[in-house]
Amino acid sequence: MKIKRIRGVNDILPGDIEKWQWVEQTAHRTFARYGFSEIRTPIFESTRLFARGIGEATDIVEKEMYTFQDKSGDSVTLRPEGTASVVRSFIENKMYGPGQLSKLYYIGPMFRYERPQAGRFRQFYQIGVEAMGSGQPALDAEAIAMLMEFYRELGLTGLTLQLNTLGSANSRARYREILKEAIREHLPDLCENCKARYERNPLRVLDCKVETCGEIAAHLPAIRDNLDEEDRDHFQQVQDYLKSVGQDFMINDRLVRGLDYYCRTTFEVTAEGLGAQNAVCGGGRYDGLVEEFEGPATPCFGFAMGMERLISVLPQDKTQALEPRPDAFLVLLGEDAGRAGFGLAEQMRRAGLSVSRDFEGGSMKSQMRKANKSNCRYAVIAGEDEIKSGKFQLKNMETSEQGLHTKEALIETIIGGKPV
RNA sequence: GUGGGCGUAGCUCAGCUGGUAGAGCACUGGAUUGUGGCUCCAGUGGUCGCGGGUUCAAAUCCCGUCGCUCACCCCA
Numbered sequence: 001m002k003i004k005r006i007r008g009v010n011d012i013l014p015g016d017i018e019k020w021q022w023v024e025q026t027a028h029r030t031f032a033r034y035g036f037s038e039i040r041t042p043i044f045e046s047t048r049l050f051a052r053g054i055g056e057a058t059d060i061v062e063k064e065m066y067t068f069q070d071k072s073g074d075s076v077t078l079r080p081e082g083t084a085s086v087v088r089s090f091i092e093n094k095m096y097g098p099g100q101l102s103k104l105y106y107i108g109p110m111f112r113y114e115r116p117q118a119g120r121f122r123q124f125y126q127i128g129v130e131a132m133g134s135g136q137p138a139l140d141a142e143a144i145a146m147l148m149e150f151y152r153e154l155g156l157t158g159l160t161l162q163l164n165t166l167g168s169a170n171s172r173a174r175y176r177e178i179l180k181e182a183i184r185e186h187l188p189d190l191c192e193n194c195k196a197r198y199e200r201n202p203l204r205v206l207d208c209k210v211e212t213c214g215e216i217a218a219h220l221p222a223i224r225d226n227l228d229e230e231d232r233d234h235f236q237q238v239q240d241y242l243k244s245v246g247q248d249f250m251i252n253d254r255l256v257r258g259l260d261y262y263c264r265t266t267f268e269v270t271a272e273g274l275g276a277q278n279a280v281c282g283g284g285r286y287d288g289l290v291e292e293f294e295g296p297a298t299p300c301f302g303f304a305m306g307m308e309r310l311i312s313v314l315p316q317d318k319t320q321a322l323e324p325r326p327d328a329f330l331v332l333l334g335e336d337a338g339r340a341g342f343g344l345a346e347q348m349r350r351a352g353l354s355v356s357r358d359f360e361g362g363s364m365k366s367q368m369r370k371a372n373k374s375n376c377r378y379a380v381i382a383g384e385d386e387i388k389s390g391k392f393q394l395k396n397m398e399t400s401e402q403g404l405h406t407k408e409a410l411i412e413t414i415i416g417g418k419p420v
Numbered sequence: 421g422u423g424g425g426c427g428u429a430g431c432u433c434a435g436c437u438g439g440u441a442g443a444g445c446a447c448u449g450g451a452u453u454g455u456g457g458c459u460c461c462a463g464u465g466g467u468c469g470c471g472g473g474u475u476c477a478a479a480u481c482c483c484g485u486c487g488c489u490c491a492c493c494c495c496a
Contacts, residue, residue: 064494385454
């Protein structure tokens with residue numbers, strides 16, 4: 001039986017990997033401009049970290065975690081998301097302190113046991129950002145602005161930024177009770193899913209896609225009518241900051257994030273052409289999470305984006321330019337040329353050129369075909385005559401012009417882009 | 421966990437109500453003794469996912485199984 005890859009995981013192959021590298025490099029460059037540093041945490045942690053951080057009653061913790069016992073009997077879990085690990089590391093490494101701000105980001109694989117579908121995998125990659133140590137609305141706005149700048153660098157279009165606020169932890173809890181109270185009389189009319197949501201996460205009823213639930217939800221008390229003065233002010237300032245830098249957005253007061261730790265600002269970025277899973281980024285504020293893990297009260301803002309989804313909406317004109325292109329392809333005819341070609345290739349590479357060749361010693365025609373397929377700018381042709389004279393044919397693959405050059409001269413010609 | 425669709429050449433797929441497998445692309449060679457892309461010609465390549473059943477005969481019909489895929493749930 002042939003061994004195949006595990007369901008829901010993917011190989012990233014040449015042809016695609018260039019896009020991944022470009023996205024990662026763009027993230028490094030862009031985030032650095034905003035003062036963020038990369039952090040790398042382990043890919044697995046104590047199961048308790050995720051159970052407490054994400055919320056015991058969430059789908060992720062209840063049924064989607066890759067959890068197993070290691071040889072000592074400890075329960076460990078492959079990380080299903082990044083925030084809990086960063087918070088753990090933040091506390092463990094005492095990155096906090098009066099007036100201190102930690103601006104961190106991570107890039108790496110996450111694991112959730114779900115049924116795969118378009119844009120959803122069991123091992124998937126996230127780029128996540130966590131800004132820890134300030135409760136100011138400018139922080140929310142700056143992080144979102146950075147995200148949108150990142151998308152601009154990637155040339156993405158057709159994105160929608162949706163904002164909402166859940167209020168502080170206190171108002172969120174209070175609203176939850178008000179909402180449950182209001183839902184109670186409609187309970188028999190709700191869909192089966194929503195009946196279950198009623199106890200576990202009543203806010204989710206608000207964004208149910210079932211039509212009858214939607215109608216009921218439209219008449220339920222809205223979050224925005226149950227905010228504190230400070231919540232309202234915070235949300236308004238986030239909006240004002242975004243507007244001040246020309247960032248468009250829409251308010252979606254049904255936008256409810258599933259993870260327990262969110263409060264105040266939440267947001268999501270959706271893209272066109274992704275299928276049912278159309279969110280490329282989600283995040284928000286999590287002011288209570290550090291305390292939850294017995295760290296000092298530290299207001300934070302963060303978000304995560306799925307790289308697979310991001311890469312599948314990259315514009316074609318940008319990704320085309322990423323295809324690797326050798327400067328030269330060596331066409332070597334005969335054993336003497338084969339031997340000489342090895343040294344020539346090395347000499348050219350040490351001069352900074354990217355050089356390919358064929359190793360199978362096929363006919364000129366077949367080697368030229370391979371040269372053409374490699375998309376090289378020049379072909380260097382070496383047969384008996386060239387080895388004897390020490391001068392090689394240099395052929396420009398676009399114009400088909402060619403001329404005779406010594407090793408040094410052909411390297412210079414290629415580097416300088418001079419006519420052959 | 422639930423539901424729909426699909427598994428035929430390396431890739432994308434065709435194969436009508438059962439008669440024993442095909443196209444395009446790719447690959448190799450030739451037309452062009454040492455010069456690619458375009459064109460033309462020829463060739464290599466398949467236990468039709470796997471197992472069982474019906475039948476004189478199964479890629480085709482039936483059952484099972486595995487896999488892929490899309491959607492629900494949920495999320496990035």
